[in-house]
Amino acid sequence: KQEVTQIPAALSVPEGENLVLNCSFTDSAIYNLQWFRQDPGKGLTSLLLIQSSQREQTSGRLNASLDKSSGRSTLYIAASQPGDSATYLCAVIVTQGGSEKLVFGKGTKLTVNP
Amino acid sequence: NAGVMQNPRHLVRRRGQEARLRCSPMKGHSHVYWYRQLPEEGLKFMVYLQKENIIDESGMPKERFSAEFPKEGPSILRIQQVVRGDSAAYFCASSPLTGEPYGYTFGSGTRLTVV
Numbered sequence: 001k002q003e004v005t006q007i008p009a010a011l012s013v014p015e016g017e018n019l020v021l022n023c024s025f026t027d028s029a030i031y032n033l034q035w036f037r038q039d040p041g042k043g044l045t046s047l048l049l050i051q052s053s054q055r056e057q058t059s060g061r062l063n064a065s066l067d068k069s070s071g072r073s074t075l076y077i078a079a080s081q082p083g084d085s086a087t088y089l090c091a092v093i094v095t096q097g098g099s100e101k102l103v104f105g106k107g108t109k110l111t112v113n114p
Numbered sequence: 115n116a117g118v119m120q121n122p123r124h125l126v127r128r129r130g131q132e133a134r135l136r137c138s139p140m141k142g143h144s145h146v147y148w149y150r151q152l153p154e155e156g157l158k159f160m161v162y163l164q165k166e167n168i169i170d171e172s173g174m175p176k177e178r179f180s181a182e183f184p185k186e187g188p189s190i191l192r193i194q195q196v197v198r199g200d201s202a203a204y205f206c207a208s209s210p211l212t213g214e215p216y217g218y219t220f221g222s223g224t225r226l227t228v229v
Contacts, residue, residue, distance in 0.1 A: 004156075032217070034217050034218065036220070041225075042222060042223075043120075043205060043220050043221055043222035043223050044157075044205065044207075044220040045220075046217055046218070046219065046220075049217035089156075089157070091157075093217075093218075097170075098169065098170075099162055099169055099170035099172075100162065101147065101159045101162060101170065101173075102147070102149070102157075102159065102207075102218060103159070104149075104156045104157040104158075105156060106155070106156040107156065
């Protein structure tokens with residue numbers, strides 16, 4: 001059974017810092033991996049999608065890496081801003097028996113202090 | 115493109131009533147997924163549907179919960195005889211195809227409160 005773990009559960013940093021959020025998964029047989037952002041009381045916003053054949057994806061100040069063999073992904077945020085404060089969710093896309101679904105970690109709650 | 119539309123945003127039901135949650139996928143998306151987020155818990159898969167077809171309902175509670183995605187209209191998640199433990203945020207996601215690197219697009223969710 002696929003399980004996704006995110007460390008740390010919460011992180012507080014001063015504005016301007018570079019930071020890394022970690023995600024690990026137990027079964028390397030994933031299809032893709034997707035990082036999301038969730039603001040309090042809101043839905044999920046997709047940040048980056050990494051296909052299983054890729055090792056990283058970049059979008060603006062965000063860079064996500066994927067190491068399937070070790071079951072790890074990291075989300076790097078450069079020059080953090082207060083507007084980056086949110087919960088960041090890592091999800092692996094698994095396929096089985098004609099079905100496809102996301103398996104989520106519990107998230108890392110990020111606070112960027114001005 | 116209006117994105118994935120869910121309504122209502124908030125729903126309050128008394129114990130024993132029925133809750134109906136609606137989801138309209140993004141234009142051009144034919145796959146719909148429902149997820150539930152309990153307080154202090156991660157999002158959990160409930161069901162995966164295509165038009166007029168349930169593909170995978172392995173995450174759905176066996177009783178009181180049902181889902182459909184008719185040929186016309188939105189997908190509906192129906193919870194009969196709600197209990198306090200059903201209070202959660204319910205999210206719908208859609209994708210154009212499986213097996214393609216499009217990822218998932220989520221709606222804003224329906225927050226169900228059972229009183």
